[in-house]
Amino acid sequence: QITLKESGPTLVKPTQTLTLTCTFSGFSLSTSGVGVGWIRQPPGKALEWLALIYWNDDKRYSPSLKSRLTITKDTSKNQVVLTMTNMDPVDTATYYCAHRQGANLFDYWGQGTLVTVSS
Amino acid sequence: IQLTQSPSSLSASVGDRVTITCRASQGISSYLAWYQQKPGKAPKLLIYAASTLQSGVPSRFSGSGSGTDFTLTISSLQPEDFATYYCQQLNSYPPTFGGGTKVEIK
Numbered sequence: 001q002i003t004l005k006e007s008g009p010t011l012v013k014p015t016q017t018l019t020l021t022c023t024f025s026g027f028s029l030s031t032s033g034v035g036v037g038w039i040r041q042p043p044g045k046a047l048e049w050l051a052l053i054y055w056n057d058d059k060r061y062s063p064s065l066k067s068r069l070t071i072t073k074d075t076s077k078n079q080v081v082l083t084m085t086n087m088d089p090v091d092t093a094t095y096y097c098a099h100r101q102g103a104n105l106f107d108y109w110g111q112g113t114l115v116t117v118s119s
Numbered sequence: 120i121q122l123t124q125s126p127s128s129l130s131a132s133v134g135d136r137v138t139i140t141c142r143a144s145q146g147i148s149s150y151l152a153w154y155q156q157k158p159g160k161a162p163k164l165l166i167y168a169a170s171t172l173q174s175g176v177p178s179r180f181s182g183s184g185s186g187t188d189f190t191l192t193i194s195s196l197q198p199e200d201f202a203t204y205y206c207q208q209l210n211s212y213p214p215t216f217g218g219g220t221k222v223e224i225k
Contacts, residue, residue, distance in 0.1 A: 037214075047154075047162065047205055047216040062213050096161055103209040105152055107173070109161035 002026035004036075004097050004110035011116050012087050018115060022080040022097030026108075029055055029075050035100030036080040038071065040093040041112075048093075052100060053080055089117045120144050120208050124217035130225040137193040139220045141206035146186045150210035153182055153191045156219075157202045166191065167209075196222070 008020035020038070027034055037052035051071040052060045061069050070083045080097060094114045098106035121144040131137050141151065149169040154162035164173045166182040169189055179194045193200055201224055206217040 046218045047207075049214045049216070052214075060212055098161075103150060104212075104214040105164070105167050105209055106154075106162075106207075107164050107167075109163075112161055 002099055002108040004099060004108060006095060006097050006110045006113040008095075008113055008115065010114060011118065013119050014088055014117060016087050018082075018084045018087050018091070020082045020084075020095055020097075020113065020115075022082070022110060024078050024080070024097070024099070027099060029053075029073050029078070029080070031055055033102060035104075036073070037098050037100050037104070037106060038080075038082045038095060039098060039106070039109075040091075040095045042090075042093040045093075050084075050095075051082060052104070054100075087117045091115070092117045120147060120211060120215055122206050122208055122215055122217035124204075124206060124220050126220060127218060128221040128223060130223045131196050132225045133196055133198055135196045135225075137196050137200075137222060139191045139204055139222075141184075141189040141191070141217050143187045143189075143208055143210075147208045147210035149185045150208060151182075151184070151189050152207045152209060153180075154205045154207065155200075155202045156205065162205060165204075193222075 004024040035054045038050040053071045068085045094112040096112045097110045099108040101107040123142045151169045153166040156162040170182045203221045
């Protein structure tokens with residue numbers, strides 16, 4: 001059974017760096033074809049894909065946020081970490097991590113974590 | 120690739136047939152998925168490859184289309200189907216989502 005869970009701060013100040021951790025079980029990020037992605041959703045708005053890391057450590061980022069994002073994995077801990085620098089109130093959103101099943105299909109999602117950016 | 124969903128919201132009754140459309144700004148073959156999201160919950164994968172039902176999803180859900188025009192159909196709306204639905208293109212980076220269609224009770 002695949003499960004994912006996001007963790008991190010619920011409140012960050014503008015200009016700070018956000019660090020979110022996705023802890024998963026039921027699959028290995030060392031298995032060929034596997035990936036974990038991050039998607040966010042501002043309150044009342046649509047989903048926005050942020051980043052994805054593959055089993056072979058290949059990484060992809062949203063072009064509009066690429067300069068602010070870093071995604072890494074710790075295979076031994078079954079964790080994926082997303083950092084986003086220079087946070088702004090417009091980055092207030094629920095952040096989800098999700099299991100990628102081929103062709104960027106997200107078949108299992110974490111419960112999400114709401115991050116508020118405010119001074 | 121931009122995805123435009125229509126309508127953005129609709130009101131329907133239990134038992135109604137509901138159709139949601141998703142139009143891509145360029146051809147994406149059949150690389151399209153549909154998700155259902157209920158308030159306060161993560162999205163749930165319903166359909167991938169435009170028309171393949173994810174395991175465990177009721178057969179009243181169906182998808183069709185290829186290229187730029189896609190549809191999600193709920194053949195007989197059930198109380199648990201009131202939610203927001205999103206399409207997502209898988210054809211190229213970055214993966215993008217449509218703006219969502221909220222299905223409300225009439």
